[in-house]
Amino acid sequence: MATEIEAWITGTQNDGVFSLEQGKGEEDGSYGSEDLNELEVNGNWTPQEKALHEARLKAKAKRRLRKSSSRDSNRESFSDSVSGELSTDPHSPKGKNAVNDRKSRTGKGRGLPKKGGAGGKGVWGAAGMVYEVEEPDAKDPNYDESSQGDTVYATVVPELDERELEKTINPIVQEYFEHGDTKEVEMLLKELNLGHHKYEFSSLAVSLSLEGKASHRELTSRLLSDLSGKVLSEKDMSRAFDKMLKELPDLILDTPEAPQMLGQFIARAIADHALPMSFLDCYKGKVDCDHARAALDRASVLLSMKRKIMRLDNVWGVGGGQRPVKHLIKEMNLLLKEYLVSGELSEAEHCLRDLEVPHFHHELVYEAVVMVLESTGDIALQMMVKLLKAFWQTGLITLDQMNRGFQRVYDELPEINLDVPHAHSIMETFVDLCYQESVITKQLRDSCPTRGRKRFVSEGDGGIVKS
Numbered sequence: 362m363a364t365e366i367e368a369w370i371t372g373t374q375n376d377g378v379f380s381l382e383q384g385k386g387e388e389d390g391s392y393g394s395e396d397l398n399e400l401e402v403n404g405n406w407t408p409q410e411k412a413l414h415e416a417r418l419k420a421k422a423k424r425r426l427r428k429s430s431s432r433d434s435n436r437e438s439f440s441d442s443v444s445g446e447l448s449t450d451p452h453s454p455k456g457k458n459a460v461n462d463r464k465s466r467t468g469k470g471r472g473l474p475k476k477g478g479a480g481g482k483g484v485w486g487a488a489g490m491v492y493e494v495e496e497p498d499a500k501d502p503n504y505d506e507s508s509q510g511d512t513v514y515a516t517v518v519p520e521l522d523e524r525e526l527e528k529t530i531n532p533i534v535q536e537y538f539e540h541g542d543t544k545e546v547e548m549l550l551k552e553l554n555l556g557h558h559k560y561e562f563s564s565l566a567v568s569l570s571l572e573g574k575a576s577h578r579e580l581t582s583r584l585l586s587d588l589s590g591k592v593l594s595e596k597d598m599s600r601a602f603d604k605m606l607k608e609l610p611d612l613i614l615d616t617p618e619a620p621q622m623l624g625q626f627i628a629r630a631i632a633d634h635a636l637p638m639s640f641l642d643c644y645k646g647k648v649d650c651d652h653a654r655a656a657l658d659r660a661s662v663l664l665s666m667k668r669k670i671m672r673l674d675n676v677w678g679v680g681g682g683q684r685p686v687k688h689l690i691k692e693m694n695l696l697l698k699e700y701l702v703s704g705e706l707s708e709a710e711h712c713l714r715d716l717e718v719p720h721f722h723h724e725l726v727y728e729a730v731v732m733v734l735e736s737t738g739d740i741a742l743q744m745m746v747k748l749l750k751a752f753w754q755t756g757l758i759t760l761d762q763m764n765r766g767f768q769r770v771y772d773e774l775p776e777i778n779l780d781v782p783h784a785h786s787i788m789e790t791f792v793d794l795c796y797q798e799s800v801i802t803k804q805l806r807d808s809c810p811t812r813g814r815k816r817f818v819s820e821g822d823g824g825i826v827k828s
Contacts, residue, residue: 520556543587563601571616579677586633609652620652624659632673693725726766785812
């Protein structure tokens with residue numbers, strides 16, 4: 362018995378279980394297994410040695426498990442499996458986890474998905490999978506420059522409805538009446554998405570010009586001619602004028618001359634090749650409205666007239682700035698003569714506005730003053746002062762135009778004096794009266810030339826006045 366105890370103590374010291382130095386060696390995996398294996402072969406193990414050997418195997422297995430599996434969950438699982446203390450109760454939480462958990466409990470694998478990423482929703486597929494060749498989509502934001510080239514971003518402009526169309530087109534047409542540049546209007550229209558309402562631009566432009574001046578109607582005809590074939594087609598023009606013919610009963614409420622004017626627009630559009638020649642033929646015998654029939658008859662008459670009698674290019678007359686100077690002078694002389702006969706200020710103002718030459722109003726002032734100098738009596742003088750005062754108060758004649766007109770008379774007064782001997786005295790009277798009525802400034806009155814001092818030379822001269 363003493364011999365067995367001594368052998369067990371010696372064995373334990375050699376195996377390193379209770380020895381500190383041998384404990385350090387166990388971390389490296391050395392348990393003194395050579396001696397134990399030799400004893401196992403000879404069959405000389407004692408119960409204590411056998412229990413010690415089993416304890417070593419358990420410790421070695423635990424160290425291996427720590428290196429290959431997770432630190433927390435697998436340690437407990439392996440400890441239970443080695444000790445035989447796995448929960449066999451399926452109703453316990455530990456039993457449920459062991460049965461239903463899909464994770465590997467053997468400590469094997471690289472932590473990759475079980476399917477290799479080849480299945481499931483929203484995955485790319487297995488490695489090496491070949492897809493069918495797809496054509497690149499030009500509108501795909503995730504484009505590839507090498508296969509699709511440069512990406513062009515197009516600006517999408519929403520189509521204008523009827524309300525927005527009228528609010529957008531009216532300012533464009535009104536501005537065009539001021540500058541008269543058809544290319545600018547064309548550029549603005551190309552930036553808009555008129556859609557199937559494109560034809561309404563022509564009808565809106567014509568409607569606005571009917572309420573304006575003759576020059577506005579001339580500009581509108583030019584605009585329709587320039588836009589034809591670029592922005593507007595013949596079909597759009599036909600639809601626009603067809604709509605205007607149907608709306609004539611409403612247009613005459615604001616513009617009584619609308620049927621005649623619309624007929625002139627149609628004739629001018631056909632002459633400019635903006636409307637097809639067959640436009641009038643489509644309405645023969647099919648028009649019930651008297652106003653539409655009058656407009657079509659007016660267009661037919663203008664187109665049937667010879668060029669020598671009537672030129673459709675001047676169907677609206679020539680604009681003020683394009684008229685010859687001689688023609689404008691003649692018109693202003695006629696205006697002043699009619700005023701001296703009738704004495705109607707409103708009619709004279711209306712005629713002067715229709716000429717549309719605000720830069721040439723100094724000619725009217727010049728002709729009015731010369732007419733006063735050449736007239737006899739004070740009636741013409743009083744009426745011209747009244748006329749110039751009315752034009753000055755309404756702002757029709759500006760200060761610059763008034764000064765230029767009087768200054769022209771001052772410069773030519775010596776020549777006028779040859780035909781009118783008393784021109785200087787009449788001029789002084791007229792200038793003083795205009796200054797009293799606040800028509801001219803004091804500076805302009807003081808600059809009026811006066812005749813030299815009068816003197817008698819001798820009795821032999823017979824009392825002739827010399828200057």
